[in-house]
Every structure is written in C-alpha cells, then in structure tokens.
Amino acid sequence: MNAVFYILAALTLAGGLATVLLKQLVHCALAVTVAFAGLALLFLQLDAQFAGFAQILVYIGAVAILIVFAILLTRGSELPKDGVFSKTWFLGLVIAAAVFAVLGWAVLASVSAVPQQNAVPSVTVRDIGIALVGRYVLPLEIVALLLTAATIGAVIVAMHEKERPR
Amino acid sequence: MLGDGILKGMAETARNFFGSFVSDERLTTVEYPEQRIPTVEAARVFPFLVYDGANWEAGMRCVACQICEKECPPKCIYIEKSADKKPDFVGKQQFYPTRFDIDVSVCMSCQICVEVCPFEAIKMDTQFELATEDRFGGLLYDRKELSRSNEYYHSIHPTEAGEVDARLAEEKAKVEARAKAAAEAAAAKAAAAANPTQLAGGGS
Amino acid sequence: MIATPEATNPFFVNLDQIFVFLSNWLVGFLPAVLRPVAGVVLGVVAIVCVFPGLFALTTVFERKGLGRIQNRIGPNRVGPYGLFQPVADGIKSLTKEDIVPLRANAVVHFLAPLVLVVTVFMGFAVLPMGRNMVLVDMDAGLLFFFAMGAATELSVFMAGWSSRNKYSLLGAMRAVAQMISYEVVLLLSSVAVVMITGSLSLPKIVAAQNQYTGVFPHWYIFTPWGLAGFLMYAIAATAETNRSPFDLPEGESELVAGYHTEYSGFKFALFFLGEYLAMFSISGLGTTLFLGGWSAPFSFLVWVPSWFWFFGKVMLSIFVFIWMRGTLPRLRQDQLMNFAWKFVLPFTLLNLLVTALWRFMGEGWARWMVCTVILVAAYVVMGRVEMRSEHFGRRSYRYAE
C-alpha cells in the first residue's frame, strides 16, 4: 500500500508543482489536471470509489475544461512579455502559507477527534446517497439553490451580452 | 411533429440501401479498369500531331509555323524549324519541325493550339491513361510520340475529322484548280506563241 | 424466467460461459498468487483485441453501407468483397510519415491521441458483455464509465490546442462545447435507469432487466420513461461521439478535419480508432442501460449465448449510427446548442420526473397511462414550440434566393 501511496502522492505533487512553475498557461492547466487525476487515484486507493470517480468526472471533465476555456477565451495562450510573476507575489505567498497552515491544522486536529478505527468502513454509493438526502439534506439544498442562482446569473449575463449589439 | 422528417429521410435511405441490392439500374458506378464507358466524341485530353499517309515523318501536316508555340498559355510547346523543306499535302514546299515537344505535365488541355493552327496539324487526343514512372522525361512527348495518323483522328473524333478532311480536300481542289487553270493558261499561251496563225485562224 | 429445455442444456450453458471457462482454464496454469492479476490481464487483452477487430470490420461495413445508401457499390477491391480493406488502410497509416507541425507543442501533440485511446478503452472495463463477463464489477460502474468519458474531452482539447492550427483549435472548442452540453443529457438520461434500479452497478442493471413476462423481456426501453430516456440517450450519444448529424467538430466543409487536422499516420489512426471505440462503448452502455444488456429479446431464446446478444445489440446500434450518417445533414453550431439546451435537456429533466412518478405509482396500468400521456404531450408541445421558434423554423437565406 505504501509504495502505491507514495507513487500517487509524488504524481499529485508533481502535477501541483508543475502547475505553479510552468510558464505556458495551458500547460499549467494540463498539469493541474494531472494533479486532479492523482487525487482521484488517491481516493480510489482509499476505497472511496464514489469520491474518486466524482473527482474525475467533475474536476477533469468539467473544472479542467472550464479553466482551459477560460484561458483560451480571455488572454490567449501566448506568453506574456513582462514575465509570469505577479507583482504581489509576497501577498500571494502569505495567503498560500495561511491556507496551508489552516488545512494542516484541520487535518492534524481531526486525527485525534475521529476515533481510530481498525476496520475500514465500507461505504457504498447507496450509503452516500442516503446520507445526502437524509442527514445532510439541508446543505445539499443550499448548494443546489446556490448553483441554480449561479446558473440563472450566468444565463442573464449571457442574454445581456447578446442584446447589446442590436 | 418533431422528428417526422428524420423518419421520412431514414425510410428513403433504407429504400436506397435495399434497392441497390435488388435493382442494378440504381447502381451508377462504373468499375473502371474492367468496365469502361466509351468516351464522348468531344472529349479532349492532350494534343497530338496529325499525319497523312503511312509515314509519320513524311506525312506530318505541321509546317513549323510556330503559331501554337506562341499562343500556348502555359508555354509547353517547343518547336525547332527545319532548314530544308518538304512537300505538304498539296505538294507545296514547306518547312517542317525537326523538333516538336509538348510537356503534358504543363499542358492544361485548353485546346488553344488546335484553334490557332492554320494547317489542321494539331488536334486533341482522348487517351487519358498516361501514367508513367518518370515524371519528367515520361511526360515530355516528342514529335514521334505525338504523331497519330489521320485514320486515328477519324476514329476518335469522326465528325470533326470529316469536316477537316472536307475542308482540306476543298482547299486542295482549289489549289489544283488554280494550278490547272494556270497550267492551262500557260499552255494556251505557249501554244499561241508557238502557233500564232492557227490561233488567229481559229479566232477569226 | 421460463426455463426452456435448451436453457438448461449443458451444451448451451457451456457455450454461454465459454469465454469465462477459457479464461479460468488459462489462468489455472499460473500459481495461485498470480491468478487474480492474470485474470484481469487476460480480460484486458481480450478487450484490446476484440474491439479494434470490430473497429476494422465496422470501417469497411460502414463504407459499404454508406455506399449502398447512396446507390454506390463501396469498397470491393482488396480481398473478397473488399473485406481486407482495413488491412490495407492499416498498413497505409502505419507506413505513412508522421508529421508534427513545426510550431506544434510536441509533447501535448503526442499525448493527445494516447490519452484518448486509453480513456476510451477504460470505459469497456465496466461493461457486462455477457453473463459473468465483466472485467471489473464495480459498485459505481456507471460513474466510472462517465468519468472516463469526461476525460476524453480533455484529449480532444489537447489535440486541438497543441496543433497550433486555427482549424484544429476551432474544431476542438466546438467539440468540447458540444461534448459538455450533451454529456449532461447523457448523464441525466442514465440517471432515470439508476432511479429505477437503485444501483450504479451495470451488472445489476442488466440483471434487473433480465426477467420476462410471457415471452417479453423487462427491458427498460419497453416502458414510457425508458423509451424517452433511450431516445435522449441516443441523441446525446451521437453528439458525444461526434457522429453525423452532430459531426460539426470535424465539419470538413468548414474546418478541414477539426481537432485532428494536424495528425497523420499512426496518430491519426489512433484518433480514428478512439472515435469508433467510443462509439462501441457508448452503444454498449446504451445497450446495458435500456436494451437489456446481454439478455435475450424473447424468453424462448435464452439458450443463445449471452455474449452473442450483447455484441448483436451493439452492432445493431452501430448500424443505426451508420444509417443516420447516411441520412442526415450536418447541423449548424447554433442549432446544435439550441437543440441541446432547449429541447433535449428539458425533456430529459421532465423524463426524470416521470421516472420518479413511475417508481412511486406502483404496479398497474395507471402508471403506464399517466407516464405515456405526459411524455407524448410534452414531446408534441415542445416540438411545436421549438419548430415555430426562429432557430428551428424554415431557414431563410439572405442572398441565395
């Protein structure tokens, strides 16, 4: 198990590093896809089929494509002339470090909060579904509402765009 | 209703699909190397040189006037004029081409050379299977490769060749008539000079 | 199930399971530790051999069929009846020069066809191709299939972008936009089946359909929601695989060849292969979801091997694909998008509601009536409204008349 985990972790990390280090924007987008795929494989390795496939479906199938589209539709894939480094890199660094600290703290805290189980709980897709529409129905509905609002907003933006040239 | 057009279309193509197995007249394909359809009379591919009689060199109609060479739009004709002369179909002494090359890889089959030739010497061929392994030399036809007999011309473009022959015969007849008239006049003149009394007597 | 004498005849049972036995027998030669791995490897090898073989056959039959549809003969030169045409094509594409444009992004350009073929092949892993003939019986098989389908979009984008050719890029953008739009429909129409079966596992979905009333099977296509779902699935599948009439990403009249314009030789062959494999896998999924997978169409035919039915149904769908390609003209980009978002998607959503209704109305003729009426009414009304709207109505030509 450990060997596989380390390979996958290395893949994911390499993808993540490539994302921030590569110069060509589209390459970055493709590298982030590799990172997503690595994450999905990690989920699968933990026997979380649903999460793994959902990760592929949503992140590779939709988010990566969205990023790529956004890049192509906005600034083109050409390299910017004045370097790729932002002027506010220091601020970015601080924010990234803060986020990392919070996440790390959360992960470390959860180790002691969750009772250690020896047997891996087998969670089927069915259980996830039942949990989603049972115990977590309120968050689910809130997310659904939010997404609907976002969709309607997108449609309105697009419609507005269409009427202007007339 | 939405989709009925699609169903109609699908039915039509299904009819074609099965029909093509049953009725042969639906299939318009000519399976070329084995099956051929005769070329239409007006078909044209590349030019050739017409000759009369059996010997291509002697009977060549071309007089190396080089009009076609000048008119050919892509300039794919190359002619060298002879130093001596040979008799043409009416017997008149004419130059002939010592070299007549057409690069058919350049020729665009426009038929302008045919239109401008005053001697009916160059015509369009219908032969189209000209593939060769040598794309330079193999497609540069010289005088010999270009010449075809008048009979061949008749066989591929009968109507046109008939017209051409009639025109040439007419011309020849005219020339001969003129020659005969001239000869008669000359003979008469000579006779008159040799025998004035008879002529005077005859005239009185 | 009515057990006909043939169904229990050991010969037919063995024939049905012949590939399973074959695989077990071959694996049996190995030490016990290696057996599970070897079984999977054998399955992979089988898939990797069978489907490209089918692809080769399909290309020649497609060309012959299209020819017949257009009253032509089709290829008949290589081998008897032109059957060896794919061999000739294969040799040709293998020996052709592999051209990579000078300014292309070589790595991505190289990876794109590989990613496509690999992800498409992965989809076959969860398809039950016969009784006990599924490579990996996953709890979330359907989800896996769609996850792999989603990954092919990326390869299309990679191909288009890395070629540095405006036609490729335009083709890729079109393809991705189209695939995303129709992927939604594809997913939602399959969700109906999941709602009824209560499982994402494809073998379970087939098992649910492998029952008979009288001689007729319980295939989902024979229910109102199933038929509607199947139609929407078929439309979306055609668009997903970029087949005519949804083949705008490769519209040769405007885009040369779309995203694979700059590919030649073997890489092009890979794209071609990927496209056909996608067609097989999506037909296989449609078969599994709506047409009863490997189950026989009549209860008295259950003695026929199950794999025969699966492949038969897949080839039948391929035939319909070819038939449609021979019939329908290509859509325009705006027609395509309008059709997806204004007709297919709403109808699929409605179908989900109808499916829920069907699920909770209980047995009886009432649910047949209600569901059929709702769906037919919606189809007619939406058809009318859409046909009258400017996007679908008769086209007016500004200059051509």
Ligand code: SF4
């Ligand atoms: S057909 Fe046209 S192009 Fe060809 S040799 Fe004659 S004039 Fe030249």
Ligand code: SF4
């Ligand atoms: S073919 Fe005709 S036009 Fe050309 S050189 Fe000979 S006689 Fe003159």
